[in-house]
Amino acid sequence: xxxVFRFSRREVFALGGGALAASxxxxxxxxxxxxxxxxxxxxxxxxxxxxxxxxxxxxxxxAPKGGTFxxxxxxxAFNASFYTFDTLNGYILKxxxxxxxxxxxxxxxxxxxxxxxxxxxLVAESVEASDSGNTLTFHLRGDARFHDxxxxxAEDVAFSFSLLKEKGHPLIAQNLREMEAxxxxxxxxxxxxxxxxxxxxxxxxxxxxxxIFSKVFYTANDFDASLTPPLGSGPYRIGDFRAARxxxxxxxxxxxxxxxxxxxxxxxxxxxxxxxxxDRTAQFESFKAGGYxxxxxxxxxxxxxxxxxxxxxxxxxxxQTLPDDTPSGAQGWFLNTRxxxxxxxxVREALGLAFxxxxxxxxxxxxIYKRTESYFENSxxxxxxxxxxxxxxxxxxxxxxxxxxxFGPAVTPPESDGSGxxxxxxxxxxxxxxxxxxxxxxxxxxxxxGEVLTVEFLDNDPMIERLTAPLVKNLELLxxxxxxxxxxxxxxxxxxxxxxxxxxxxxYSLGLTPGIEMRSYWTSEFAALPGSRxxxxxxxxxxxxxxxxxxxxxxxxxxxxxARALDRVLRAGHYWIPQWHKNVHHLAFWDRFAWPETKxxxxxxxITTWWADAEKTKTTGPKD
Numbered sequence: 001x002x003x004v005f006r007f008s009r010r011e012v013f014a015l016g017g018g019a020l021a022a023s024x025x026x027x028x029x030x031x032x033x034x035x036x037x038x039x040x041x042x043x044x045x046x047x048x049x050x051x052x053x054x055x056x057x058x059x060x061x062x063a064p065k066g067g068t069f070x071x072x073x074x075x076x077a078f079n080a081s082f083y084t085f086d087t088l089n090g091y092i093l094k095x096x097x098x099x100x101x102x103x104x105x106x107x108x109x110x111x112x113x114x115x116x117x118x119x120x121x122l123v124a125e126s127v128e129a130s131d132s133g134n135t136l137t138f139h140l141r142g143d144a145r146f147h148d149x150x151x152x153x154a155e156d157v158a159f160s161f162s163l164l165k166e167k168g169h170p171l172i173a174q175n176l177r178e179m180e181a182x183x184x185x186x187x188x189x190x191x192x193x194x195x196x197x198x199x200x201x202x203x204x205x206x207x208x209x210x211x212i213f214s215k216v217f218y219t220a221n222d223f224d225a226s227l228t229p230p231l232g233s234g235p236y237r238i239g240d241f242r243a244a245r246x247x248x249x250x251x252x253x254x255x256x257x258x259x260x261x262x263x264x265x266x267x268x269x270x271x272x273x274x275x276x277x278x279d280r281t282a283q284f285e286s287f288k289a290g291g292y293x294x295x296x297x298x299x300x301x302x303x304x305x306x307x308x309x310x311x312x313x314x315x316x317x318x319x320q321t322l323p324d325d326t327p328s329g330a331q332g333w334f335l336n337t338r339x340x341x342x343x344x345x346x347v348r349e350a351l352g353l354a355f356x357x358x359x360x361x362x363x364x365x366x367x368i369y370k371r372t373e374s375y376f377e378n379s380x381x382x383x384x385x386x387x388x389x390x391x392x393x394x395x396x397x398x399x400x401x402x403x404x405x406x407f408g409p410a411v412t413p414p415e416s417d418g419s420g421x422x423x424x425x426x427x428x429x430x431x432x433x434x435x436x437x438x439x440x441x442x443x444x445x446x447x448x449x450g451e452v453l454t455v456e457f458l459d460n461d462p463m464i465e466r467l468t469a470p471l472v473k474n475l476e477l478l479x480x481x482x483x484x485x486x487x488x489x490x491x492x493x494x495x496x497x498x499x500x501x502x503x504x505x506x507x508y509s510l511g512l513t514p515g516i517e518m519r520s521y522w523t524s525e526f527a528a529l530p531g532s533r534x535x536x537x538x539x540x541x542x543x544x545x546x547x548x549x550x551x552x553x554x555x556x557x558x559x560x561x562x563a564r565a566l567d568r569v570l571r572a573g574h575y576w577i578p579q580w581h582k583n584v585h586h587l588a589f590w591d592r593f594a595w596p597e598t599k600x601x602x603x604x605x606x607i608t609t610w611w612a613d614a615e616k617t618k619t620t621g622p623k624d
Contacts, residue, residue, distance in 0.1 A: 037126040037139065041109065041204055042118040043513045044556055049112065049120060049261075058114055058600040059265025059609050065251070067592070067612020070273035070292035072283050073099035078169045079531075083460065083489040084244040084276055087225035091211065093169050093531045095225030096493055098247045099274050104232035105211030108138055108157070109204075110262050113600035116512040119208045120262050123152060123233075124190075127207070134196050136203050140188045145256040146214050146233045154184035159215040161192070161206065167223055170531045175205055175516050199551045201515030235267035248273040265596070268611035280463045287588070290622025294589040294606065299463065303586050304366040311590070316620050320587040325601050327379035328581035329509030331372055333457065333471075334535040335575060338499055338527070341453060345403070346436040348574035351455065353429035354474035355577050358418035364466065369580035373412045375570050376510065378583050381563035383410040383571070390558075391565040394549060398542040403572045411571040413578055420470060421477070430478055445479035454481040458501040460492035468505075471577075497531045504535060505579075512602065513556070514563065518547045522570065536575035543569055592617045 039051045055061045076082055080090055080097045087095030090102075109119040109127075121127070124138040144152035165176040178198035183191045192206060217231040229238040233256070236249035249272045257263050275292045277283040284302060287295050288309050297303045311317040335342045335351065342348055357371045374382040386409055387395060395406060405411055416422040438445045438453050445453040455475060457468050468484050475482035487495070495501055508521060517533075519526055524539040526532035546566040553559030585604055594613045599605055 037128045039126055040112075040118055040120040041127060041207065042115065043201060043204070043515075046115070047118055047120075048115050049118075053261050055261050055264035056112055056114065056600075058596055058598045058605060060596040060611070061265045063265050063268045063594075063596075063609070063611040064614065065253075065268050065611070066270050066614065067617055068271040068273065069269040069294060069593075069607060069610070069612070070271075070275060071294040071296075071607075072277070072287075072292065073274045074296045074298075075099065077102070078171060079493075081489055081493060082276075083278060085247070086227070086243055086490075088227055088229055088238065088241075089223070089225055091164060091168050091172060092223070092225065093497065096490060098241070098276075100236075100247065100249055100272065102211065102234070103236040103249045103272065104230065104234050104238060105213070106144070106152070106233045106257065107208055107210060107212065109207040111208055112262075113603035113605070116602070117204070119204060122257060122260065122262055123157075123212060124207065134194045134198075136192045136194075137185075138190045138192070138207070140190065141257075142188055143256055144233065146217075146231055147237050147252060148231060150214070150216065151187070152212060152214075152233050153187040154190040155187070156215045157190045157212055158182045158184045159218070160213040161210055163213065163218065163223055164210060170529050171517075171520055171533070172210070174520065174526070174529065174532075175202065178202060179206065199516045199548075201513075201551065205516060235263070236272060239271070244276055246273055246275050266608050268609075269607070270612075272607060280461070290590065293592060293622075294587070296604075297586040297588055300365040300368040304368065307588060312588075316591055318589055318591050320589075322585040322587060322599060322604065324378075324583045324585050326603075327381070327510055327512065328372070328377040328583060329507055330375040330377065330576070330578070331505075331507030331581060332576040332578040333468075333503045333505050335503055335577070336499060336501055336535065336537055337575065338537040339502065341447075341451075342502075344436045345574055346432040347438065347453075350429040350432040350436075350478070351475065351480075352413065352574055352577040353425045353432075354478060354480075355413075355471045355579075356416045356418070356420050356422055356425075356474065357413065357580065358416045359420035360467065360470060361580065362418060363420075365580065369582050371413060371415075372578040372581045373410075373571070374567050376563055376567050377581050379510075379512065380560050381514075381567065383564040383567040385409055387565065387568060388561065390561045391568070394546065394562060394565040395568070398545070398569075402542055402569060406568050406572045410568055411574075421474060426474065426477060433478065433480075440479050443479070444481060452481050453479070454483070454502070456502040457482070457484045458487065458492065458495065458504050459484070460487055460489045462486055464505060496535070499530075499535070499537065503577075506535060508533060513559070515551055518550060522566075523547050538570075538573070538575055540569070540573070543573075590622065591620045 040047045076099050078090055079093060079095060080099050085096050085098040087097050090097035106123050108124040110122045112118045112120060123140055123144050125141045126139045128137050140154055146152055161182045164172050165179060178195045179192060180195045181193045185191055214231045221228060227243060235255050236251055239248040239250040241247035251270045286292060307319055335348050337343055361367055361369050376382045414425060416425055433445060437447050465484055472482040472484060496504055520533045522534060522538050523544050526534040527537045527539045546562060549562040550559055550566055553562055592613060593610050595610045
């Protein structure tokens, strides 16, 4: 139950879930014979687990149930926030939702986190494709139930998917455009018909991401921003909550699907609580005092210097570093090219040259991070060196419209001298600004109309100021009027959704098999759509074309080639100032937990597969 459009906290800052795609697809290119029922789907047809599998390899099937898990949530999907919430509907644009709402709702299928993109049946026992390839039929389990004991039927599925297409968050609704119809053939059979223009991964987006709502509940209640707890069918229901403060999810002891192979060894905590704080200092002080039990540390200075409090010294709080085998993604300051001053690529490149990563890593990050170079960092889709023949074949049709740099070595941020004020790079930046028509006039960088070049860095986290301040200082040396502005989370969300900013800081992480979610990051159709992830306002036909080639790739090898070609074009566009990444998780937790011997390769596994150790809980504070 992982959302495709998931965002991790700012410094790693999940789209965590990965891109998804069906083994049938594009459906007309099915690897499995049409009409054949299958227990799972995968983008290129590979499934690790047989139909009779007992459980995933990375769980402890005998894990005990009980206890409490509490944390500052590391990821947020759709309209969810890290700092507050004012609605319990996490699938619309309006309002700000809490993290963890996917615990409440079941989906047709769920992800196996030791495979790149495979999903297996949850509410749906099996799935098959029509002869035409434009209809998927899901066969539902007859014992699926909502929390009030009422049956979950195909009618609920049809209602949910139609509702999300009509009123769901733009990141959902836009991707359902090619879902032509969804119809309940009978109580246990749902047909999903496509237009014939669907991408390969749309079926899996529908199967693994979309929540199933109760038609009865949302007929009686508006599908709008509300603090009314929704009726779900998942492993947890909403318990106590205080808007903007905390929310607790309570385990359903009679959860209808608890013994299914996809759930064995999962969902072991009786209570999962998400805590909310306005600033990180308060977050950390609360953890030290036992206000919550688990945190993933995203601030390098804190990890390097502040985990020396008594509970760590005496072993009551444990520190753990786990490998992160998922792509590190794209983190940076995103420049809003909808604004005239950022339309010139030379201006954007010049702003990037003012960022001294080497100084920042040494003096602020304690050497923990690496410089991000690619939109596909830490994955085989990252472009390196000169383009291959296969990449050139995809790029050649656009040669006359693309910068010549794309056909040379992949554009990479230059390494500075680490002084914090590299004169060589600042001189190069100044030259680019002058070439773009921004010259020094009366002590400021102005264009031919006398307008001053201003850059405002917008954020809602005071901790980010220490990271942005050195960049602002260097921009001022260039004659740019650079400022930082802190606003509250609700206002920040609204301004970001409506692209009312110069520069914002964000991280997007794509999965191992990227799919239709890529459109929302980089394509023209999403550039003007409120709430999309195309923060930079990229509207480039070549990028649109390459995104579609990545989505529709017939093989994993071809997809990697197309992604590397896309990466080259994006990087040469200087739509962002790339920041930093690391390929590990830094975890801190009160010593009350246990976990399976095997970590899922592409997931932390923390909430889903860990459990409360009863003996440790008796002796290690704090109290639940």
